[in-house]
Every structure is written in C-alpha cells, then in structure tokens.
Amino acid sequence: MIKTAVMGYGTIGSGVAEILEENRDVIAGQAGQEVELKYVLDLREFPDSPVADKIIHDFKILEEDPEIQIVVETMGGLNPAYPFVKACLMAGKHVVTSNKALVAAHGTELLAIARKKKVNFLFEASVGGGIPIIRPLYRCLMGERIEEITGILNGTTNYILTKMDKEGETFENALKEAQNLGYAERNPEADVEGHDTCRKIAILTAMATGKEVNYEDIYTEGITGITDIDFKYAEKMGASVKLFGTSRMKDGKVNAYVAPVMIGNSHPLCSVNDVFNGIMVRGNMLGVSMFYGSGAGKLPTASAVIADIIEAAQNLKKNVPMGWSSERQTVEPMEKTRFRYFVRFAGSFRNKEQEVKSIFGKAEVIELYGMDEFAILTAEMEEGAFKAAAAAYNEKAEAQSDYGIKQTIRAMM
Numbered sequence: 001m002i003k004t005a006v007m008g009y010g011t012i013g014s015g016v017a018e019i020l021e022e023n024r025d026v027i028a029g030q031a032g033q034e035v036e037l038k039y040v041l042d043l044r045e046f047p048d049s050p051v052a053d054k055i056i057h058d059f060k061i062l063e064e065d066p067e068i069q070i071v072v073e074t075m076g077g078l079n080p081a082y083p084f085v086k087a088c089l090m091a092g093k094h095v096v097t098s099n100k101a102l103v104a105a106h107g108t109e110l111l112a113i114a115r116k117k118k119v120n121f122l123f124e125a126s127v128g129g130g131i132p133i134i135r136p137l138y139r140c141l142m143g144e145r146i147e148e149i150t151g152i153l154n155g156t157t158n159y160i161l162t163k164m165d166k167e168g169e170t171f172e173n174a175l176k177e178a179q180n181l182g183y184a185e186r187n188p189e190a191d192v193e194g195h196d197t198c199r200k201i202a203i204l205t206a207m208a209t210g211k212e213v214n215y216e217d218i219y220t221e222g223i224t225g226i227t228d229i230d231f232k233y234a235e236k237m238g239a240s241v242k243l244f245g246t247s248r249m250k251d252g253k254v255n256a257y258v259a260p261v262m263i264g265n266s267h268p269l270c271s272v273n274d275v276f277n278g279i280m281v282r283g284n285m286l287g288v289s290m291f292y293g294s295g296a297g298k299l300p301t302a303s304a305v306i307a308d309i310i311e312a313a314q315n316l317k318k319n320v321p322m323g324w325s326s327e328r329q330t331v332e333p334m335e336k337t338r339f340r341y342f343v344r345f346a347g348s349f350r351n352k353e354q355e356v357k358s359i360f361g362k363a364e365v366i367e368l369y370g371m372d373e374f375a376i377l378t379a380e381m382e383e384g385a386f387k388a389a390a391a392a393y394n395e396k397a398e399a400q401s402d403y404g405i406k407q408t409i410r411a412m413m
C-alpha cells in the first residue's frame with residue numbers, strides 16, 4: 001500500500017481526497033497497489049468532513065514520516081508551498097501539485113532536485129485544470145518539434161467573457177459567480193489581469209522548448225478593460241473576445257504573450273465557452289491538435305492530480321524524464337509580434353476618415369447604429385508599428401482637443 005498526504009484541503013485538495021475514496025479500486029488497479037490518504041495538512045479543522053481524523057497542522061509530521069511516499073500540494077501560492085515541496089523532494093518523496101505559481105517560479109529547481117533524488121515532481125493540474133496537456137507534451141508529442149501553443153488557459157476569465165458576451169452580464173457579477181463556483185484564484189487579480197495565464201503559457205513553453213522560461217519576460221494584459229460595447233462590435237463582426245496565452249517557437253526564438261484577442265466565429269477556439277479551456281498545439285509533423293475540457297473546478301482538476309499520483313506510484317523508484325533544464329529560453333519583445341488591431345475611436349467616421357486612413361492605412365470600418373464612435377480593423381502589422389501609429393493619432397487628437405482612441409484589442413480574423 002502507498003501512503004499519501006494532501007497539503008491544503010480547499011477546493012482541489014478536497015477533490016483529491018474525494019476521488020481517492022470514490023475511485024479507490026480504479027486507482028489501485030492502475031497504481032499496482034492501494035493508495036491510501038494518511039494525512040491532510042491544513043490550517044483549519046474539518047470536523048464534519050470525511051478526512052476529520054487525518055487532519056494535521058504540523059508539516060514536520062508528514063515530512064518525517066517514512067511511510068509517506070507521495071505528497072500532494074494544493075495549498076497554492078509560494079509560501080509555504082515552496083519550502084514544503086522542496087523539503088518533501090529532499091526527503092525523497094514524490095510531489096504532485098496543481099500550483100502553477102509554484103511551478104512557474106521554482107519549477108526548474110524543483111525538477112532538478114527530483115531528478116537528483118530519483119523521485120518525481122509532477123504538475124499536470126497546473127495547466128488547463130482537468131485537460132491532459134502536460135503529459136501529452138512529454139509523452140505523446142515527444143517526437144515533435146512544437147511550433148506553436150495557443151490557448152484559452154484560464155477558466156475564470158473565459159467564464160466572465162462568455163457571460164458578458166452571451167448573457168450581457170456585468171464583469172463584476174460574472175467574477176463573483178466564478179468565485180462562488182471555486183474557479184478563481186484566492187486573489188482573483190491573478191486571473192483577470194492575465195498573470196495566471198502567463199504562468200501557464202510559460203510552463204507550456206518550457207515544456208515545449210526544454211528550457212526554463214521566465215514568466216516575467218512574457219507580455220501580459222488581462223481582461224479588465226473589455227467592455228459590453230466591445231462585445232456589441234464583436235457581434236456585428238461575427239466575432240468574440242477571448243483571453244489567449246500564445247507561444248510561437250521558431251529557430252530557437254520564442255514569441256509569447258497573454259492578451260485578449262478578437263477572434264472570428266470560425267476560429268477553433270471561439271466556441272470554447274464558460275469555464276472550459278481549449279489549447280491548440282502545432283507540431284512540425286503533427287500539424288494542429290486541440291485539447292479541450294474543464295479548465296478549473298474541483299473534480300476536473302483533482303482528476304489531473306490523481307493521474308499524477310498514479311504516474312508517481314508507477315515510478316516509485318525512478319524519475320520519469322520530463323520538464324526542462326536550467327538553460328534560459330529568451331523571449332522576443334512584444335514589439336515584433338504581428339496582429340490585426342480592432343480600434344475604437346471617438347467621433348464619427350465621416351469626420352475622421354482622412355486622418356484614420358492616413359495614419360493606420362487600409363482598414364475595415366465598423367459602425368454601430370446610434371453611437372458617437374466607430375471602429376476599424378487594421379491590416380496585419382507589427383505591434384511596434386501599431387503603437388507608433390496609435391501614438392501619432394492620439395497626439396493629433398489631443399492637439400485638436402479631441403478625444404482619440406477609446407479601445408484597442410488585438411485581432412485574429
């Protein structure tokens with residue numbers, strides 16, 4: 001029998017405990033022996049829960065218990081998750097985590113310790129919730145040169161954007177619902193400002209390149225600036241707005257960003273709604289493959305944790321080769337990335353046509369009935385060139401005491 005401990009009995013930790021019980025026989029069949037939950041480390045008591053008799057508050061108890069071979073970290077954050085996980089690996093225990101903040105910040109070091117100690121540090125649940133994506137990258141796609149990963153990688157923001165788009169819900173109400181459903185991070189700023197997606201695309205890029213990626217090098221913009229008016233234009237254009245995490249890899253160079261993107265209804269990721277995530281992976285031989293499923297939530301995410309527990313149980317005496325090295329992958333500046341741009345301007349197109357055309361070049365024009373504003377969809381250009389054009393337009397508008405650009409969203413249509 002293999003004994004495990006869960007650190008953090010919140011949304012995901014309690015899901016892990018539930019599946020260990022509910023799917024006990026399936027897990028034992030795959031792991032080759034029974035997997036028993038011995039301890040649950042948390043700050044609080046859970047007297048009415050099924051794990052009431054397993055609750056501990058002192059990390060030393062599980063760290064020093066030689067019976068514990070696999071530790072699950074579902075506390076979130078870096079402190080004390082990082083020192084606890086490191087201590088478990090140093091003590092020769094396998095660690096499974098759903099914590100992308102931890103993997104993005106300290107993954108390189110923790111993977112190296114796991115290799116040295118011949119144990120495993122596994123993090124399938126850290127990206128895409130219940131969607132298998134980490135293991136496919138190091139197993140099924142191991143013979144591919146990965147050229148691009150583009151995904152809707154955050155359940156909370158996709159839930160919010162879907163509610164705003166399809167039901168006219170306000171940003172604030174939709175966020176509250178996502179929090180009540182257990183999708184959001186403890187500090188939801190990580191979701192809505194794009195930091196969670198940034199960590200996930202950094203992890204996927206590191207998996208794809210085999211090199212460490214500093215998530216702070218990735219341009220990151222969240223969804224807090226997206227409004228109901230943007231969705232009105234999107235509807236008229238047969239489009240929607242989604243938060244993308246994208247990484248393009250070519251000749252050793254990586255272009256990566258996190259940003260809301262206007263996409264047409266025919267884009268494969270446009271129909272990924274609510275808490276669902278969708279991840280497109282393009283390999284040089286495979287072409288495009290799509291991964292789709294619940295990107296957050298108790299049981300889907302816990303299901304991914306359970307798969308890692310089984311992987312560790314099947315490899316108790318050896319380190320499964322996966323992850324990345326300490327060699328740093330550089331990320332190209334955002335200025336070099338090419339997009340079309342959806343731009344909203346104050347005033348009427350009739351009055352601004354000459355100026356807009358002379359500064360932004362050829363563009364499609366979109367007007368909404370009864371609005372004192374208009375929008376354009378530019379041709380594809382480099383981010384640096386677009387920024388220069390937008391600055392020139394705003395400068396002119398200011399000189400004429402005229403309000404300039406109201407909104408800019410990158411577009412792929």
Ligand SMILES: NC(=O)C1=CN([C@@H]2O[C@H](COP(=O)(O)OP(=O)(O)OC[C@H]3O[C@@H](n4cnc5c(N)ncnc54)[C@H](OP(=O)(O)O)[C@@H]3O)[C@@H](O)[C@H]2O)C=CC1
Binds near residue numbers: 044183186
């Ligand atoms: N929720 C989701 O859908 C998903 C979450 N994740 C990730 O999984 C991790 C956990 O998320 P989630 O379950 O939602 O978070 P929760 O906040 O629901 O759970 C965290 C639990 O850990 C406990 N905890 C915090 N600090 C300590 C400590 N020092 N010692 C012991 N216990 C502690 C918390 O106790 P208390 O409440 O008393 O502070 C809480 O019970 C995060 O990294 C998150 O990013 C990944 C995919 C999906």
Ligand SMILES: N[C@@H](CC=O)C(=O)O
Binds near residue numbers: 129154191295296
């Ligand atoms: N807050 C995250 C949880 C899963 O990673 C999300 O909403 O996607």
